[in-house]
Amino acid sequence: MQYLLLAYTTETLWSELSHEEKEKKLHAAYGPFVEALQKAGVVKGMNRLRLTKDATTVRASDGKQQVLDGPYADSKEQLGGYFLIDVPDLDAALSWAARCPAAQHGAVEVRPIWEMQR
Amino acid sequence: MNAEGGDEARSTADVVARRSYGKLVAFLVVRTRDVAAAEDALAEAFALALKDWPRNGCPVNPEAWLLTVARRRTIDDFRGRRRDEIAVEQLRQVSDGLEAAATVAEIPDQRLALMFACAHPAIDAGIRAPLMLQAVLGLDAKTIASAFLASPAAMSKRLVRAKEKIREAGIPLRIPEREELASRLGAVLDAIYAAFSEGWSDPGGADAIRRDLTEEALFLARLVAELLPDDPEALGLLALMLYAHARRHARRQAQGEYVPLAEQDPALWDAAMMAEAEALLNRAGTMRSIGRYQLEAALQSAHVFRCCTGRPNWTEVVQLYDALFALAGSPVVALNRALAIGELEGPDAGLRAMPDIAADPRLAEYQPYWAARAELLARAGVHEEARQAYKLAIGLERDPAVRRFLEGRQASLPDAA
Numbered sequence: 001m002q003y004l005l006l007a008y009t010t011e012t013l014w015s016e017l018s019h020e021e022k023e024k025k026l027h028a029a030y031g032p033f034v035e036a037l038q039k040a041g042v043v044k045g046m047n048r049l050r051l052t053k054d055a056t057t058v059r060a061s062d063g064k065q066q067v068l069d070g071p072y073a074d075s076k077e078q079l080g081g082y083f084l085i086d087v088p089d090l091d092a093a094l095s096w097a098a099r100c101p102a103a104q105h106g107a108v109e110v111r112p113i114w115e116m117q118r
Numbered sequence: 119m120n121a122e123g124g125d126e127a128r129s130t131a132d133v134v135a136r137r138s139y140g141k142l143v144a145f146l147v148v149r150t151r152d153v154a155a156a157e158d159a160l161a162e163a164f165a166l167a168l169k170d171w172p173r174n175g176c177p178v179n180p181e182a183w184l185l186t187v188a189r190r191r192t193i194d195d196f197r198g199r200r201r202d203e204i205a206v207e208q209l210r211q212v213s214d215g216l217e218a219a220a221t222v223a224e225i226p227d228q229r230l231a232l233m234f235a236c237a238h239p240a241i242d243a244g245i246r247a248p249l250m251l252q253a254v255l256g257l258d259a260k261t262i263a264s265a266f267l268a269s270p271a272a273m274s275k276r277l278v279r280a281k282e283k284i285r286e287a288g289i290p291l292r293i294p295e296r297e298e299l300a301s302r303l304g305a306v307l308d309a310i311y312a313a314f315s316e317g318w319s320d321p322g323g324a325d326a327i328r329r330d331l332t333e334e335a336l337f338l339a340r341l342v343a344e345l346l347p348d349d350p351e352a353l354g355l356l357a358l359m360l361y362a363h364a365r366r367h368a369r370r371q372a373q374g375e376y377v378p379l380a381e382q383d384p385a386l387w388d389a390a391m392m393a394e395a396e397a398l399l400n401r402a403g404t405m406r407s408i409g410r411y412q413l414e415a416a417l418q419s420a421h422v423f424r425c426c427t428g429r430p431n432w433t434e435v436v437q438l439y440d441a442l443f444a445l446a447g448s449p450v451v452a453l454n455r456a457l458a459i460g461e462l463e464g465p466d467a468g469l470r471a472m473p474d475i476a477a478d479p480r481l482a483e484y485q486p487y488w489a490a491r492a493e494l495l496a497r498a499g500v501h502e503e504a505r506q507a508y509k510l511a512i513g514l515e516r517d518p519a520v521r522r523f524l525e526g527r528q529a530s531l532p533d534a535a
Binding site: 001003088089090091093094112 | 238239240286287288289290294
């Protein structure tokens with residue numbers, strides 16, 4: 001089954017650090033996780049997202065398009081990245097989620113992928 | 119159809135339902151992950167059996183007969199719902215799995231895997247016990263709702279949602295690996311104990327559904343202890359439940375009045391059941407891995423010993439509560455510990471050991487908190503406060519017999535000077 005692991009973290013995490021130091025820390029945290037995912041051959045796709053200050057939200061209800069600066073919802077923790085994995089069952093997905101560094105400094109939501117009928 | 123054949127068919131179907139329902143559901147679900155579909159398929163198989171068996175005689179192996187029908191029904195159902203490529207592949211896997219297993223003489227018992235799925239951490243904790251009662255024992259939503267004081271419609275909706283989650287989120291149908299087993303088994307045992315406690319909360323047994331629930335929960339606890347004979351907590355839970363169940367006839371007088379433990383007549387206790395509990399607890403003890411349910415069972419054992427011998431053992435009881443509090447600290451444990459300290463060191467010490475209501479406001483709505491407080495205050499001679507505490511306990515109690523008991527205690531307080 002395919003699952004999307006959604007990594008939610010506080011965007012101000014480590015904001016007291018310089019840009020270089022912060023990137024170094026992130027790399028140290030996520031590097032081994034990403035490598036383990038790849039070695040296990042379970043990862044189908046993954047990306048880190050830019051901060052929500054660069055997000056734009058669009059709604060087009062009643063034929064009227066509305067474009068707003070900012071994320072869909074203002075909350076302390078925001079979606080910072082995702083991993084699409086293919087594993088046998090939820091337990092396997094949950095154990096990958098638990099290994100994700102975001103689980104320590106934020107939360108990881110595990111969502112089964114809707115199987116498309118061809 | 120002759121009446122005799124109909125009766126025989128019905129009673130055979132009843133016996134198989136009782137003995138094998140969960141096994142048949144588990145067998146199907148392990149291969150399809152679809153609890154609702156398995157339940158539907160089996161309901162149809164049972165209905166067909168009641169039509170077919172009186173005419174053609176009961177089959178030699180009724181379980182296998184039912185499974186064959188349910189299996190066909192499952193495959194047809196799957197075929198009817200989905201016709202796309204993925205579905206064809208899944209259907210092939212499902213039907214291969216069902217066919218391969220159908221050739222073996224004995225249907226494998228996979229009820230434990232089903233129970234682990236029902237008590238999976240991804241399933242809302244509040245619905246785990248109802249889900250288990252339905253999937254493993256075949257209880258209907260109305261019966262379960264009544265036992266858990268919920269509306270049948272709300273209960274059915276929550277059950278449907280939980281079954282969908284098992285299917286759609288890919289919750290595995292297997293016994294967890296060794297390193298995970300202990301923590302995951304905890305949730306299974308908790309759900310069984312929750313079902314038992316719901317049944318237990320009608321100790322008079324006036325309500326047939328709730329009384330039955332204690333029997334059903336005991337059945338599940340026995341099943342887990344049988345399937346995991348080397349797990350001390352599984353044995354501990356069964357021992358705990360047997361200790362409580364063994365006292366069921368002593369908890370009420372003939373007129374239905376509530377009798378507290380200290381005033382119960384040990385002659386009314388089920389001695390054989392208590393011996394079984396004691397043996398289970400001893401066996402669990404040899405495995406040298408203490409846990410919540412073993413400690414609770416040990417407390418029951420200590421209470422039984424005291425009541426039977428008249429020898430106070432409050433030091434041991436307080437020690438057991440200390441251990442239980444360290445392991446699974448909760449306001450409820452703290453409350454019982456305070457009562458034991460009250461017996462050992464006097465009511466003032468007991469009152470000092472009571473959990474702080476400011477730290478946990480839920481205690482304000484918890485009847486045993488006020489009843490315990492009232493008891494200790496009465497013994498400490500603080501009668502006016504005791505009267506107030508009894509009043510709150512009475513107001514929070516839903517069992518009329520316990521309410522009358524508390525009213526009696528309140529009335530026995532000396533009048534204010």
